[in-house]
Amino acid sequence: MTINGWAFTYVADLVKQMTAINLGPGKEYLVENRLAPLAREAGFRDVAALIGRVQASGDERLRRQIVEALTTNETSFFRDREPFTVLRQVVIPDLCRRRAGTRRITIWSAGCSSGQEPYSIAMTVIDHPLITSEWSVEILATDVSEEMLAKAKSGRYSQLEVNRGLPAPLLVRHFERCETDWRVVAPVRNLVRFQKLNLAEDFNLPFVDVVFLRNVLIYFDTPTKIDVLRRVREVLRPDGYLFLGGSETTLGLDDAFDRLVAGAGTFYRPRGAGMPEVAGDEPPVGGGAGPRFGTAAPMAARGSAVQASINPLGRR
Ligand SMILES: C[S@@+](CC[C@H](N)C(=O)[O-])C[C@H]1O[C@@H](n2cnc3c(N)ncnc32)[C@H](O)[C@@H]1O
Structure with a gap:
């Protein structure tokens, strides 16, 4: 050394x-x-x-x-699967009901790295039966790294990268060959707007319905985590949704968020937003085996201020 x-x-x-x-x-x-x-x-x-x-x-x-x-950019398509299953089975149906008047939904992927996360969100949205052509969905994807943003904007991924987490039917449907690589097709790319944004500074963003802030907070010290979560809460609509990484939590950092569990997936909502109301029982994203929504989570509190499990029929 x-x-x-x-x-x-x-x-x-x-x-x-x-x-x-x-x-x-x-x-x-x-x-x-x-x-x-x-x-x-x-x-x-x-x-x-x-x-x-x-x-x-x-x-x-x-x-x-x-x-x-020195930024860590580790990511993959549909990373950890559950957040995308919850997005498909809980969040989109709930928001389609709540936003039926405006038919507008905004999703923010904060710390999007090379783009696999926002494109996974875009594929989930575009394939969702409730998102018809009358809906306007915007996915804002931000990162502090200009290098990562440039790669993300290109939408181009190696065979190795698409092998990590992308179900084959989605590769066929949403990617095209680009020499030896694969490129996200234009309709999916066009759903995502990339922007440089440093989470340590003021965001100055319009309200959003969903925030993916996954595997970013782990790199910050406690005062910064508290500050970032508070400012995320300020741009998240009161009935919105927050997804964190598997080893991240709001517990002990921001008690104005409630922690909720659906199947194997965990998400957060501003306190008072309560449980989403959803109906239906759709398969996990990309089809195939995966956690069935609403079957696994016990009602027992796990140290959160409020924690609840939900199932697709809205029964508890
Ligand atoms: C490990 S990646 C996570 C990518 C993706 N969210 C996921 O879960 O797969 C962390 C990303 O956070 C970004 N990041 C780190 N500090 C940041 C900051 N202050 N503002 C915005 N992005 C930041 C890094 O550049 C990196 O791309």
């Missing part, structure tokens, strides 16, 4: 200041490994030399590249 404590602190402060990502002590190896390719490409002897140059010159381009290299 070439970096010393001082260089590590400089990088950790830079990343924290620009993204709120918390690189605590013990992440020296991560910094070294992530910055080594950048140092090589930019012609530096090693990572320490790269950091030394940035410290001395304040080179804005190198600073941005360092921050980009």
Whole structure:
């Protein structure tokens, strides 16, 4: 390892200041490994030399590249499956009922990485029997990483990437061949609007009905998590829905959210929104085997302020 404590602190402060990502002590190896390719490409002897140059010159381009290299962009299509099953079986039917007057639904994928999440949402929406041509659905997809946004906008994925989580029928229906890769077809791409947005700064967004904020909060410290959740709540409609990553929660951070469980899926609603009213019993997204909605979750509270299980017939 070439970096010393001082260089590590400089990088950790830079990343924290620009993204709120918390690189605590013990992440020296991560910094070294992530910055080594950048140092090589930019012609530096090693990572320490790269950091030394940035410290001395304040080179804005190198600073941005360092921050980009230290964002974790791991993602896949229909990641964890359940949120998309809940979106299809609970959220869309409920919102179609609630928004019957305007026929407008807005979904925000915050921290969208290379786009698999917002395109999974778009495929779920476009294939949904209740979303007819009279409906206007907008999916806003944001990230702090310009590199990830550029890839996401292209809608182009390798065979390896589509193999991760994308059911074959959806690949056939919503992708076209692009040399050895696959590209999301225009009708699905056009549902998604990509925008650079730093969650650590004010959002200035219109109200949204659903927020996917998945596997992003884990990189922030507790005060930042609290602040981001509060501001997400301010743009989420009072009867909206929030999805977090499997290891994330609002518990202990924002008690103005209620935690709800449907089958194997967990989601959050602003306190007082209560249980969604849905009917029907549709198969999991993409068809095939998967968690059946409303069969698994017990009513027992699991430490949340309010937790309830629901089933597709609205019975508890
Ligand atoms: C691990 S990925 C999660 C992608 C996707 N949500 C999922 O669950 O598969 C985390 C993403 O959050 C983004 N991110 C990190 N800090 C951010 C910030 N302050 N504002 C916006 N996005 C941020 C990263 O660039 C990265 O693309």
